[in-house]
Amino acid sequence: MSTVSELRITLDGSERVVAAGTTAGDALGADGRTVIAARVNGELRDLTHEVRDGDAVEPVEIGSDDGRAILRHSTAHVMAQAVQELFPDARLGIGPPVENGFYYDFDVKDPFTPDDLKRVEKRMREIVKQGQRFSRRVVSDDAAREELADEPYKLELIGLKGGASSDDGSSVEVGGGELTIYDNLDAKSGDLRWKDLCRGPHLPTTRNVPAFKLMRTGGAYWRGSEKNPQLQRIYGTAWESRDKQDEYLKLLEEAERRDHRKLGVELDLFSFPNEIGSGLAVFHPKGGVVRKVMEDYSRLRHEESGYEFVNTPHITKGDLFETSGHLGWYKDDMFPPMEMDGAEYYLKPMNCPMHNLIFRARGRSYRELPLRLFELGTVYRFEKSGVVHGLTRVRGMTQDDAHIYCTKEQMAQELKSLLTFVLGLLRDYGLSEFFLELSTRDDSEKFIGSHEDWAEATAALQEAADDSGLDLVPDPGGAAFYGPKISVQAKDAIGRTWQLSTIQVDFNQPKRFGLEYQAADGSRQQPVMIHRALFGSIERFFGVLLEHYAGALPPWLAPVQVVGIPISDDHIAHLEKVAAGLRERGIRVEVDTSADRMQKKIRNAQKQKVPYMLLAGDDDVAKGAVSFRYRSGEQNNGVSVDAAVAEIVKAVEGRVQI
Incomplete structure (x- = not known):
């Protein structure tokens, strides 16, 4: 009986000959830092996956979409290991990668505190530094149940094999095929440090995690159902470099500055009364x-x-949504019905059924x-x-x-x-x-x-x-x-x-x-x-x-387009006359007649992100002019009133973005 000594695989679009027993990582020459996984015949695999004759092997780089998902999933495992080492009674939920990061759900007695997150992150850095090896092994359903007997949520996922839905994240744990467990092994001794039910793939070692940060905690119902226990979720982010992570964190800071809920309060635009x-x-x-x-x-x-x-109207009989099909397909997203005149009425979740009735109200050609x-x-x-x-x-x-x-x-x-x-x-x-x-x-x-x-x-x-x-x-x-x-x-x-x-x-x-x-x-x-x-x-x-716009809406959309700022009360009448001319042209204008000093009035207008400020002092009144100040802080002095009005009207009517 002869043994196979070489395999023919496709790599970089061309056929290569490799020795039998070659791993995907060896075939790719991967170092586990840039290339961290492989796509074999279209399926994502660990670098330790043994290639077969005829396989098509492609590299998965850490900065690609697939690579980032693998990095983040691996970092979620590191986090879960750290949590269970620090909180031995914690029971594991699921830990998938998500856009820009990852999370893991835990059943714990008390919610995690900010200090807990600092401890977990510190322990994670120690695990990363240790370079623990991610090792995949196939297990039977019964063996998995025996190994994970203390993990009730994992046992439930084993029962879902073949029917697990990505909607609840369980696709990262089990799928329609074989069950696998990933072991985290000591880099030197090979001893088991931690394990988790998981489909993978993963990074070669924890040392291949370049940058991560834990972000926040929150509550989450197991598998997304309010009927299930509420678990504690820890969110984190992980990136292929510290520079990329710093870019992302700066983006988050900018997004927080632009948060419309915060701006709505600061600019007095809207609220959500309890x-x-x-x-x-x-x-x-x-x-x-x-x-x-x-x-x-x-x-x-x-x-x-x-x-x-x-x-x-805002409300209609339920029969309308029976006809449209929404009661059969959309009922969970509708407010409960109200009983009136022997019929069930619903707040409408969409307008289309009523528009259909308008079309049907008479014959159409x-x-x-x-x-x-x-x-x-x-x-x-x-x-x-x-x-x-x-x-x-x-x-x-x-x-x-x-x-x-x-x-x-x-x-x-x-x-x-x-x-x-x-x-x-x-x-x-x-x-x-x-x-x-x-x-x-x-x-x-x-x-x-x-x-x-x-x-x-x-x-x-x-x-x-x-x-x-x-x-x-x-x-x-x-x-x-x-x-x-x-x-x-x-x-x-x-x-x-x-x-x-x-x-x-x-x-x-x-x-x-x-x-x-x-x-x-x-x-x-x-x-x-x-x-x-x-x-x-x-x-x-x-x-x-x-x-x-970070709250600085363009002039045509701004709630107040112009604020007149008098240097003293003697200049109010001049600015009121300018404001009257602007209002005649459809411009939304206010004159600040408060007792505040001029500089504070300017700051107030800037905080309210008013596009234009018209300042007036003695010289402006004498010349029929204003000092024209923009939201950016730029200022033109001695601008005639007619020119100022014309510029503002032109910007508003032209929907200019400033």
């Missing part, structure tokens, strides 16, 4: 001004583009299509308390909601023009960098409608996306239950991505509501329905813009 309830905002006068300007401009642009305005209905409609969604976040995740929101009814022949062109309209309006508000995400159906049972309809709708959206020239990212399985969608993703001033506009093609709602129009040949045809929320919601877009 007496009203979680996720339900009230807008103060200044916030109301900004919101009105946003809405008015949106209405103007929609009117110019052929939309017709409609209005619908092909000559009316495309029919574009637009509403600033307030809807209510029962978001879980753990995800409610300022204005960007609320329970009551006003959507700039449109539904377009068209023929199948009109669909492709309508989608193209619609996407152009959406991107143009977002650019008017100062956003300029976008990419698109195309969400399609998968083979699960959460989708309704025929595969043929879905294929046609998806192809039309793909064509519109390609025509836009923007990058398109696929999102398989991410569609709404009734149809595929395009999401417009916008980057803000510090590079964060926000999902804003959505465009969804829907063949199902027209069927369920029996929507028809009379075609040119006299036959009755079903229209195509396109759902479109441009901002997502007014509240969310308000929050995004506040963070994008």
Whole structure:
């Protein structure tokens, strides 16, 4: 019987001959620092994975998306080891990588304190320095249960093998195939230091963790269900270099400075009174001004583009959502029903069923299509308390909601023009960098409608996306239950991505509501329905813009566009006259007549991020002029009143970004 002495594998696109028993790491010449894992036949593997004849082997670098995920997952293991060494009674939940970091859940008697985190981080650094080796081994279900008998949550995950969902993070623990345990072994003796149920892959050793930091703690229900025990979650971040981590931490500092919740208080824009309830905002006068300007401009642009305005109530009988399908597919996200007049009524979570009734209210002809209905409609969604976040995740929101009814022949062109309209309006508000995400159906049972309809709708959206020239990212399985969608993703001033506009093609709602129009040949045809929320919601877009501009909204959106600052009371009358002229031109202006000194008045205006300050003293009054001061601190003295007014009006009307 002969033995195989060499293998033929594919590496760097060409065939290589390697010795039998070669590991992926040896084949790649990996040092465990830059190249930290391998992709073998498309699957992520440890560098210790033994290659086979015919394998295709590719390097996974630590700075790649896959490499960072492996780094962060490995660091989560280091953290869990440190926690159990310091808190022996801690029981393990799950510890997956997430965007920009990782977390691990623990069942502990008392919540972790800031001092506890310092101790854990110190112990982690010791483990990293020790260079403990991550070692994978396959185990049977029974062996895993025996080894992890003291870990009740791991035992539950073993029972989920083959059915574990990434929704609860358990995919990092078990999957549909074999069970594996990763041992952390002493670098010198090889003795076991710690172990965890895990699919991997991992870094070669703990020493390959270049930079990490623990960030915060919080509560989390086991597997995301409020019916399960609440665990303590520790969040951390890990990066391929200290420089990259420092960049990220600086970004977090900047994001905190821009936090719209903080700015909302500082600028007196909105609040969330406890007496009203979680996720339900009230807008103060200044916030109301900004919101009105946003809405008015949106209405103007929609009117110019052929939309017709409609209005619908906040509450409806449940039968409407039976017809639309939302009670079967969306009920968990709706507020509970109210019993009235022998029927169940619901706060509406979306406007589309009511728009369908408007379309169906009378006979429609092909000559009316495309029919574009637009509403600033307030809807209510029962978001879980753990995800409610300022204005960007609320329970009551006003959507700039449109539904377009068209023929199948009109669909492709309508989608193209619609996407152009959406991107143009977002650019008017100062956003300029976008990419698109195309969400399609998968083979699960959460989708309704025929595969043929879905294929046609998806192809039309793909064509519109390609025509836009923007990058398109696929999102398989991410569609709404009734149809595929395009999401417009916008980057803000510090590079964060926000999902804003959505465009969804829907063949199902027209069927369920029996929507028809009379075609040119006299036959009755079903229209195509396109759902479109441009901002997502007014509240969310308000929050995004506040963070994008760090509160310094451009002049056309600023609640107060100009503040007049007199050097003394003798100069108030002059500035009041200037202010009156500005108001006649539609400019929002105030004159600071408080007893504060001039310098404090300037600081107050700067704190409120007012775009323009007009100062006046004796010389200005005598010359019919002002000292023109910008938000940046730059100042031009002796500017004529007419010139100052003209510059401000031009900037506001031109939606200049300053």
